[in-house]
Amino acid sequence: MRIARFTTGDEPRFGVVMGDVDDLGQPDDDTVVVELAGDPLFAGVKPTQTEHRLADVRLLAPVIPRSKVVAIGRNYAAHAAEMGHDLPEEPMMFLKPNTSVIGPGDPIIYPPQTQNLHFEGELAVVISDVARHIAPERATDVIFGYTIANDVTARDLQKKDVQFTRAKGFDSFCPLGPWIETDLDPQDFADGLAVQTYLNGDLKQDGSTKDLIFDIPTLVAHITSVMTLLPGDVILTGTPDGVGPMEVGDEVEIAIARIGSLANRVASRD
Structure with a gap:
């Protein structure tokens, strides 16, 4: 559905x-x-x-999180390598504010504080129930469905600040859509779900959720061992390799098999 x-x-x-x-x-x-x-x-x-x-x-946006967006960094080995990082020993979490969420077709605003704005196409998980200390085998019990996300990142600010809050927290830095697919479990597909990102029609990211370092049940268990997830909270599961810069006027489209596609254009704040 x-x-x-x-x-x-x-x-x-x-x-x-x-x-x-x-x-x-x-x-x-x-x-x-x-x-x-x-x-x-x-x-x-x-x-x-x-x-x-x-x-x-x-x-x-198919959901506006009432609480939070929990994002996972370096969850694809090839992406960690392209960024020059070692693989994490456990899921690396950070938060994006719910005010960063926009929907399909809404503009991604290029803030004047950055000169290096990147796209990151990701599978997103929408939580259905209050979830605390959830075992991996119970993860599907608290998942409402799946959608598509763009974890927009000011790459220069990420390096400058040595943490992610500002670089990933600007208004418009979390496009979600086009809808939530509830009749789907990525774990059911041996080849995973294809995650592809196009910039002005050119394929830039071509990954699959089968390459997740930490799978979705592991992410749900790890996050809920630290913080309570609430209905409508969203988990961003990480991005494949191929991330890159966007400029004002560019259109970025993320397609995930069996879900659909999410397109947004980059606009100036002025």
Whole structure:
């Protein structure tokens, strides 16, 4: 089931995307969004009688975390190598503020404090329940579904500050979308899910979740051993190699197999 958050010009609503959508997120002409009553994370999936053509709605970030985005660094060996880092012995966590979240088509704002803004395409996990001290074998019990993220990073500030808060925390630095896929478990696929990032149509990242150093159950267990996850919290699982710079006017699109694609353009703050 694909759970979307959308608007038709008034208040945001939730809906179920019904119809054929290919792996790149391209719907057929008959795809519709059936409105849901309330927030599915708290009210459950309760369809109404109202539906809209997908082409007629504006998709928003499928979830706005009420608490936090927990991101994982250096979770692909090739990415750690390209950044000149050793492999971590345990998941390396950092936080992105919920104010960094934007949706499909929203602009990534290039702040004046940086001269080296990078894309990082990632699989994102949306949490369904209060989760504390979750064993790996119970991880799926607290996962609502999966979406796509761009862990936008001011690379020069990351190096300058020697920690990640400012470099990854600007407003607009966490695009999410296009929807949450609930009928999916990446662990079910021996070859993983393909994670690809395109910059102005050119393929830059071409990875797979099978290459995660720490798999999703391990991440959920590790994070919840440290902090409580709340419904709507998001985990970013790490990025494959191939990260690189974006400039004002560029479009970055991230496609993950069996989910769809997330596209955003880079804009100046002025």
